[in-house]
Amino acid sequence: MLSPGNVVERYEVERELGGGGMARVYKVRHVALGSVHALKVLDPELVGNAELRARFLDEGRIQARLRHPNILVITDVVVAPGVAGLVMDYLEGESLDKYLASARRPPDADEVRDIFQQVLAAMGFAHEHGVIHRDLKPSNIFLEQVHGRRVVRVLDFGIAKVSGAEGRPVTRTGSRMGTPQYMSPEQIRAAEDVTVRSDIFSLGITLYELATAQPCFQGESDFSIMEKIVRAEFVPPDVVHPGLEPGLRAAILRAMALEPERRFASCQEFSAALVEQAPARTATPLRVPVTRIPVTVAPAQPPEPPAVQKPEPRPEPVQAPAPRAVEARPAPAAPARLAEPKPSAPIEKKAPKLAKKPVPPSPEKAEEAEAAPPRGRPWRWALLFALAGLVALFGSGLIGMLFGGSAPKGGAPVTRPGGSPGTRSSAARDESLSIEVRPANLTTLELMDPQGRQFTVTGPYVDRKPTPGVWHVMGRAPGYEDERWTVEVTPGKPASLRVSLTHRGGRKSP
């Protein structure tokens, strides 16, 4: 134990910062330079153990080789009677475990990605240099504040090992294992079986904790925790945090796959998955205003004109000048509603074929409509009515085809949202939830709707009027691994989930 004022070689102790399994960390000042550093010294009862001391100092040598903006820099080594220490940059800020412990709710997805991408950058670099960390966990990730900016640093390559070209250990084996809560199954079974993919597993657990603000594996003893890890017994992250983005959830589960070969092969791959699965925040609003805009075909007082989307391949009754006018001036409500897309649900990429409900024409459009159809040209009115009739006919026919006859027949007036149960407005028709599961004929789905109502179905599932919110889905099939997903139903949008189960032998279902 060192106390304030103690001098170890060239460093004077200012105060203790904390301690872990083998060592304590102090804030120190270089006596000649006055510079501030952190000094990590091996616990006194361990320092007499020559092998441990050598291993501890190896940490410094390994980490000192890794010059990367997201890896804590080791600058010196001190060896004095009864002291073995590593000198490193002193960091202002807090470790990730402390940050999460004080967080009232999980960080939002952007923050999660920002922090974690920096961790992956550090670890990708270390792996490329043949260094496996073996003790990745939130307390070894530090959120440093540098002039008001957050920089993430990975610390404590204390039990790191150096790997050869094939990822095999070429130096130490069997050294102290990682912290049980963050260890990979293979690390639990045999410490020397650790590879890059073991770090990926620990990163998966760390990402779980970062994204949900809850530790993944907890138990009364190290043994019970390890048992849970090797059996993959944990609460799915999206159950702990229902607002979790599906992309983050998928990345966590892939990184935490029991079999190393099903995990990401590298931090670069892990990082790319996080980027790819991030919801496109700008693409959606650009795409949608064009496809969602109804074409106005009716005169000033239309008899409930069915709203028709901008043409997909379908009967073409609408060649009127309206599309041009509408494209030029999107209805005001649509872009606003879609400007903030719900990132989570794998909602169908294409806009629905039928508009949700007729959007009232914008004031400019109304003006145009008044101005455009000239009086004294009755043939044009007749044509417009004929077109409206055609659209109504085709519209209801299409609805019938799409919904298996559930649409009102014979051009009956369409009920508005809030109508009696059983009737369906055009808005409600868009709000469907479909779940396609493979292997379809074998699978049992357990569903929990946003109100917590649970039910079981066999095979694929379609609901034409699902309760909006987050649905939890669990798939089971004999011979396949149970899997869980969430899908978010947003009012007025079709939501779909396409999932496949993984065969216990590791094969993905067709």
Ligand SMILES: Nc1ncnc2c1ncn2[C@@H]1O[C@H](COP(=O)(O)OP(=O)(O)OP(=O)(O)O)[C@@H](O)[C@H]1O
């Ligand atoms: N370079 C540093 N600058 C500032 N604080 C540091 C630095 N290195 C470590 N600390 C802090 O010192 C404390 C002790 O760190 P230490 O690594 O010994 O503990 P740990 O990470 O909890 O356990 P483990 O031994 O398993 O790594 C932690 O609060 C850590 O955030």
Ligand SMILES: [Mg+2]
């Ligand atoms: Mg540490």
